[in-house]
Amino acid sequence: xxxxxxxxxxxxxxxxxxxxxxxxxxxxxxxxxxxxxxxxxxxxxxxxxxxxxxxxxxxxxxxxxxxxxxxxxxxxxxxxxxxxxxxxxxxxxxxxxxxxxxxxxxxxxxxxxxxxxxxxxxxxxxxxxxxxxxxxxxxxxxxxxxxxxxxxxxxxxxxxxxxxxxxxxxxxxxxxxxxxxxxxxxxxxxxxxxxxxxxxxxxxxxxxxxxxxxxxxxxxxxxxxxxxxxxxxxxxxxxxxxxxxxxxxxxxxxxxxxxxxxxxxxxxxxxxxxxxxxxxxxxxxxxxxxxxxxxxxxxxxxxxxxxxxxxxxxxxxxxxxxxxxxxxxxxxxxxx
Numbered sequence: 661x662x663x664x665x666x667x668x669x670x671x672x673x674x675x676x677x678x679x680x681x682x683x684x685x686x687x688x689x690x691x692x693x694x695x696x697x698x699x700x701x702x703x704x705x706x707x708x709x710x711x712x713x714x715x716x717x718x719x720x721x722x723x724x725x726x727x728x729x730x731x732x733x734x735x736x737x738x739x740x741x742x743x744x745x746x747x748x749x750x751x752x753x754x755x756x757x758x759x760x761x762x763x764x765x766x767x768x769x770x771x772x773x774x775x776x777x778x779x780x781x782x783x784x785x786x787x788x789x790x791x792x793x794x795x796x797x798x799x800x801x802x803x804x805x806x807x808x809x810x811x812x813x814x815x816x817x818x819x820x821x822x823x824x825x826x827x828x829x830x831x832x833x834x835x836x837x838x839x840x841x842x843x844x845x846x847x848x849x850x851x852x853x854x855x856x857x858x859x860x861x862x863x864x865x866x867x868x869x870x871x872x873x874x875x876x877x878x879x880x881x882x883x884x885x886x887x888x889x890x891x892x893x894x895x896x897x898x899x900x901x902x903x904x905x906x907x908x909x910x911x912x913x914x915x916x917x918x919x920x921x922x923x924x925x926x927x928x929x930x931x932x933x934x935x936x937x938x939x940x941x942x943x944x945x946x947x948x949x950x951x952x953x954x955x956x957x958x959x960x961x962x963x964x965x966x967x968x969x970x971x972x973x974x975x976x977x978x979x980x981x982x983x984x985x986x987x988x989x990x991x992x993x994x995x996x
Contacts (some may be wrong), residue, residue, distance in 0.1 A: 664693040664856035665714065665825065672709050677850040683709040684720070693728070693824065693857070695871040697849040697931045699860040700933055705876040707860035711827045714858060716744045728824050728856075737834030749818030753830035755810040755923035757802040762790055765815045768821045788816035792846055808839025815846055826850055832866070844869055849974060861976075865931050875909055875933070885961040889913075889953035896937070898950045905941050905976075908934045912955025917949040929954065937961075938979045 667689040674681045677958045683706035699707040711717035713725060716732050725733045727747065735743055757766045767785035772778070789798055792812040802810055811831060818826060828847065832840045848869045851857040861864065867873060885904065888893060889911070896902050898917060906913075908930050915928045915936060927949050930936055939963050940947045968976055 664695060664728060665689060665697070665858065666724075666726040667710075667714075668726075668727060670710070670713060670720045672698070672706075672718065673714065673721040682960045684713070687723070689874065691856055691872055693856050694854045695817065695856055695876065696848060697858045698866055698868075698870040699854070699858065699876050700862065700873055701867065707845045707876055709830055710876075711750075711860055714825065715748050715750055715827055716740055718837060720953065728742055745770070746821045747823050748825045748827060749821065749823040749900065751811070751814050751818045751826065751828035751831050753833050755802070755807075755814050755834075756815075757810055757813060758801055762799045762801050763805070763816075767804075767811055767820055768815045770817065774821060784820065785816070786821055789813070791819075792816050792857050793842070807834050808842055811835060811839070811843055812956070815850075819850075819895060824855055826855050826857045829834045829863055830855070831859060832861065844991040865947060867931060871934055886903040887959050889959070890958045891955055892952045893952055895951040895953065895959065898948065899946050901940065901944065901946055902937065903941050903944075903963055904937060905935065905967045905979075906937045906951070906959045906961050908932050909960055912954040913957055914952050914954050915958065916952055935979055936991055938967075938976060941967075942976070942980065 666978040667687060670684050670687040670689075671682060674683075683704075687706070687710065689710075690698070699710060708716065713720050714727065716735065718908055720733060723733065724731060726901065727743075727880065730743065730747070732740070732743055739785075745871055758769065761769070764785045768778075769783040771781035771784055776784070786795075786798060789795060789812075792815055794809060794816070797805060797813075798808060800809075802813070805813065811834075815831075826847075830954075831843055831847070835843060844866060847857055847859060851871070861868075886909075895906065895913065910932055913930045913934065913936070914926055915930075916924055916926050918924055928936070936951065937947075939945055962970060964976075
């Protein structure tokens with residue numbers, strides 16, 4: 661495989677007194693040019709730490725990172741600065757546009773910092789904004805743009821120096837559904853043009869577009885239980901009780917229910933990153949459907965307390981809200 665991004669046993673370690681934290685511990689990654697890689701997981705699982713390492717902003721405690729044949733963990737001084745400026749582009753969750761500059765001027769910033777003449781920088785910025793569908797917004801300032809438009813300006817700015825590697829940190833977190841679709845198409849298109857695109861996210865809407873999905877949720881907790889399934893295997897049956905919420909790591913799971921007249925109905929389907937089983941686990945209710953493996957699959961089951969520790973109470977409440985339009989009980993905010 662031609663090297664795009666290769667990380668070997670990357671560890672980042674922080675020491676606070678006698679406490680050691682490792683957001684990355686022996687992490688490995690191989691991604692070829694032209695691939696879209698998703699780093700999937702909640703806040704605190706090491707996604708942003710990894711992006712910082714790939715960008716050359718943070719040096720790992722140990723390990724090796726090769727970007728397009730350059731071992732960036734060996735770079736220092738001017739060579740490292742040159743890598744950051746020309747070889748990698750970064751798209752931020754919060755856009756990070758300069759409020760006093762219009763869209764064209766925001767895209768020009770890295771070009772002018774690199775010594776590109778003003779006329780050439782204007783032409784390049786205009787071209788890039790056209791590629792992300794903003795030819796009619798060249799002179800609008802950030803306050804005059806929607807969130808999705810601001811994110812597209814951010815993508816154009818990240819492409820200013822034509823980097824081979826594009827990193828995006830939660831690029832859809834602040835966008836609505838319509839805006840998300842536009843940004844996702846742009847990111848997929850950039851990978852199709854030969855760039856390596858690495859995106860950190862907790863947004864399952866991106867799963868279908870990715871070439872590689874890396875689940876960065878730590879699974880070492882004693883209460884987490886991995887289950888391997890073959891097609892047709894039943895994970896849990898309708899009417900039974902269970903205390904676990906499930907997350908699909910690989911394969912596909914169907915939720916199917918049998919009505920009183922014997923009619924079998926498929927209620928939902930879940931691929932990698934999909935989560936289900938929260939209602940029975942949280943409220944100690946009988947399962948309203950059976951979970952059946954459509955394909956060979958692997959899932960991980962969490963107790964309610966461990967699920968909250970891994971993903972946060974707001975995320976659990978959002979799952980419950982899929983089926984319960986009223987507010988979840990107040991006791992969900994308590995430790996269980």
